Amino acid sequence: MPDSTLSAPIVTLAGRPVLDCLPAASTISGKIMSRFVVNSALAARVPLAVLRRDVTAMVGACLELTARLLADDDTAKPLADVRAGAIEWAYEGVPIDTMHKAVNDGLRVMFDHLIAQASSDRDHDAMVELARVFVELSSRLATVISEAYLDEMRAAGGDxxxxxxxxxxxxxxxxxxxxxxxxxxxxxxxxxxxxxxxxxxxxxxxxxxxxxxxxxxxxxxxxxxxxxxxxxxxxxxxxxxxxxxxxxxxxxxxxxxxxxxxxxxxxxxxxxxxxxxxxxxxxxxxxxxxxxxxxxxxxxxxxxxxxxxxxxxxxxSRPGAAGKHLAAILDPLEPHPVLLETLTAHLATRSTRLRTARALHVHPNTVDYRLNKIAEITGLDPMQSDGVWRLRSALVARMIGVGEQGQDSRADPDRSAPTAQAC
Known part of the structure; x- marks a missing residue:
């Protein structure tokens, strides 16, 4: 099927799977845009690129819904996509009748495109099945769009x-x-x-x-x-x-x-x-x-x-002497930022030296050397369970307690981190 990753042919038309006979999504969205923008004041408020993106997404969802109905597959995802798009249009001030008309225009383009390829003799059964699918498609789209508009109205009046x-x-x-x-x-x-x-x-x-x-x-x-x-x-x-x-x-x-x-x-x-x-x-x-x-x-x-x-x-993170005491455990590592970095990575990788080495892009023997230096300086061995527990607590206290030194030190780490770290 053009502009789609789905290919579940159930019905054939003119000897070809129906999904391969559908018009390209870009063709449908182009026709809707030409009719919709000319007759709507929305283009003056919303950038044309955003409108085109929304229409293309809606057409894609309708094509996927058509494919799933033909294949008797789950339709939850494309219907949810249509609903989200309808809420966007409702918020932007598109009247509900205009929304229904735009969708019906797209369905008409799809159906007319298929009829033009059909042979009246051998494709009778296929056209009957397609008519059934398009009636179901129209009904489901009308329902989900109406529900989306009601939801947006309820949200807008939710003071x-x-x-x-x-x-x-x-x-x-x-x-x-x-x-x-x-x-x-x-x-x-x-x-x-x-x-x-x-x-x-x-x-x-x-x-x-x-x-x-x-x-x-x-x-x-x-x-x-x-x-x-x-x-x-x-x-x-x-x-x-x-x-x-x-x-x-x-x-x-x-x-x-x-x-x-x-x-x-x-x-x-x-x-x-x-x-x-x-x-x-x-x-x-x-x-x-x-x-x-x-x-x-x-x-x-x-x-x-x-x-x-x-x-x-x-x-x-609660105020108190215990947190400050724990955070102070790592004060001797202040002159050694590489060791602090190694400790942080080691604890984040569940104290696994090979994973720590991969995270830091160094040899495992380098990790061993640094961990031994941390044990020598702090008196706590990051390769022993008791040392790991106390060092982890100290590191947490240090990281979440920096706000006591001033608001500037609590800057959002997402702004400086190259990537967010998944937990």
Whole structure:
């Protein structure tokens, strides 16, 4: 099939698989663009390149949906892509009838292209099957687009919901306040803090912030709605989202997959943490997960880390003499930055000398020499379990405790790190 990676021929037309007979995605999107832009004021507000990208993505999703219907395959992914695109258009002010017309124009181009290749005698059964598929295709697209517009309308009018969310996070929400906004407070919540980080290799030197940032918010909100329905409460700003999801509408075992999906929706890497608490402890939990998120940022970790996974790091980040004492263990290594680098890599690779050597691009014997020097200088052997535990704690205390020396030293490591380090 042109402009597609799918090839699951089920029906043939003029002796060829139907999927090979479909028009190119670029042909369909070009015709939609020529009709859509001329009759829409949207082009004055949104760059033409962004419009073309959105239309091309929508056409690609419709072609994939057609292929999956013909192959009787799972249609969840292309329908989700169509839904995300419809939410974008709804936000940009495209009327729903214009959206339906653009999609129907694309379907008509596809169907007319197939009819033109059919032989009335031998392709009768194929055309009957194609008519059935296109009726189903039109029905599913109309449904998902309408639902997307309703979701965007609900989000646009969500001032009351935002007020309840803010009050719940601050510990001031009451059942009466929630009921007045049409919200029923749950008995317990899974509290998420998620930060979205640009892939360094995808960083745009001239990003259009006015378009990119709102689109990230809408894409993430759409994915949260898709995963949790309208039960989740969400606040997002400065690329950090705070989510409150009722426990009876979310399986904590699915947290990692959930984070992967919203990261994919945002087209970013994500670092995230979560904790489950009762409704009366939401405010404290919000503060706690954001503190853990800050620890992850300074440790240059991405992915999901549950609160219990970083409980030691969290405790060491609390004010007190113990953390300062642990951090001071590594003071003798200050004049030896290579040794500090080696220790950090060694602990990050679970104290495996061969992995440490690969990470540092040195010979394993060099790693052994440096580890022996660390033991000689600090009195703690990084190749023995007791030494590893104390050195790891000292390194964590040192890395997450630098903020006591001033705000400048707590600069976001993502800005200086060449790549984000997966945990």
């Amino acid at each position: 009351d919901t935002d007020a309840v969310t803010a009050a719940l996070m601050a510990g001031n929400a009451t059942p009466a306040m929630a009921r007045a906004s049409g919200i029923r407070l749950a008995e317990s919540y899974v509290v998420f803090a998620v930060e979205f980080v640009l892939h360094h290799e995808q960083a745009d030197p001239h990003p259009d912030r006015q378009i990119v940032a709102p689109r990230v918010v809408r894409s993430v909100r759409a994915e949260v709605l898709r995963h949790c329905g309208d039960h989740a409460l969400m606040q997002m700003g400065n690329n950090i989202a705070t989510l409150l999801i009722p426990r009876d509408h979310f399986d904590p075992a699915d947290a990692e997959r959930f984070v992967e999906r919203i990261a994919a929706a945002a087209q970013r890497q994500a670092r995230a943490t979560c904790v489950a608490v009762g409704v009366d402890s939401v405010s404290e939990a919000v503060e706690r997960v954001h503190a853990v998120l800050d620890i992850m940022r300074r440790l240059r970790r991405v992915g999901l880390e549950r609160f219990e996974d970083l409980s030691l790091e969290y405790q060491l």
